[in-house]
Amino acid sequence: GAVVSQHPSRVICKSGTSVKIECRSLDFQATTMFWYRQFPKKSLMLMATSNEGSKATYEQGVEKDKFLINHASLTLSTLTVTSAHPEDSSFYICSASFESSSNQPQHFGDGTRLSIL
Amino acid sequence: QQQVKQSPQSLIVQKGGIPIINCAYENTAFDYFPWYQQFPGKGPALLIAIRPDVSEKKEGRFTISFNKSAKQFSLHIMDSQPGDSATYFCAASMAGNQFYFGTGTSLTVIP
Numbered sequence: 001g002a003v004v005s006q007h008p009s010r011v012i013c014k015s016g017t018s019v020k021i022e023c024r025s026l027d028f029q030a031t032t033m034f035w036y037r038q039f040p041k042k043s044l045m046l047m048a049t050s051n052e053g054s055k056a057t058y059e060q061g062v063e064k065d066k067f068l069i070n071h072a073s074l075t076l077s078t079l080t081v082t083s084a085h086p087e088d089s090s091f092y093i094c095s096a097s098f099e100s101s102s103n104q105p106q107h108f109g110d111g112t113r114l115s116i117l
Numbered sequence: 118q119q120q121v122k123q124s125p126q127s128l129i130v131q132k133g134g135i136p137i138i139n140c141a142y143e144n145t146a147f148d149y150f151p152w153y154q155q156f157p158g159k160g161p162a163l164l165i166a167i168r169p170d171v172s173e174k175k176e177g178r179f180t181i182s183f184n185k186s187a188k189q190f191s192l193h194i195m196d197s198q199p200g201d202s203a204t205y206f207c208a209a210s211m212a213g214n215q216f217y218f219g220t221g222t223s224l225t226v227i228p
Contacts, residue, residue, distance in 0.1 A: 093161070105166055
């Protein structure tokens with residue numbers, strides 16, 4: 001069964017709206033979660049690493065003021081796309097590992113399809 | 118710079134065929150190599166993974182072959198079925214740090 005739950009699965013909203021996406025680890029604690037963006041028929045692009053209790057680490061070229069990440073608990077990380085515009089439309093996916101200190105597989109959520117009109 | 122290079126970009130095989138997807142990496146510090154399967158509109162799901170201390174790992178119809186000296190690894194799908202049609206991603210990581218993904222292979226299995 002799913003070990004990472006992502007919500008909502010689909011969002012359609014107007015330009016200028018802020019959208020929050022939740023990523024929850026089920027039945028395990030995740031000190032680190034990852035947020036990816038995926039364009040159609042393309043690979044996953046790491047946006048940021050979400051660390052519980054501290055600031056997220058953003059990849060080069062990702063605007064941290066645009067994509068706000070909060071990892072307030074060991075089972076929940078949120079990504080907020082602020083003042084979304086049509087170019088932010090994409091498939092956003094989170095992942096988490098059981099442990100961050102050893103090689104454990106990343107388990108992915110089912111993704112959020114964001115469409116900005 | 119693409120840390121993990123994957124080929125082919127797309128692949129079409131007949132049912133029962135054995136599609137092979139290849140990946141190559143440069144960083145010898147990588148020590149964990151998973152393969153993920155992704156269906157449209159879904160997140161990637163872990164299929165099988167290998168560590169560099171073994172040359173082959175088999176789970177059901179899926180086999181990873183690993184060549185440490187060549188820094189290459191591949192996924193073989195035995196007796197492929199139409200339900201295997203999906204996008205496959207290889208990845209590499211080191212010591213629990215971020216995963217680097219290949220560019221993906223779209224596999225179509227024709228009935």
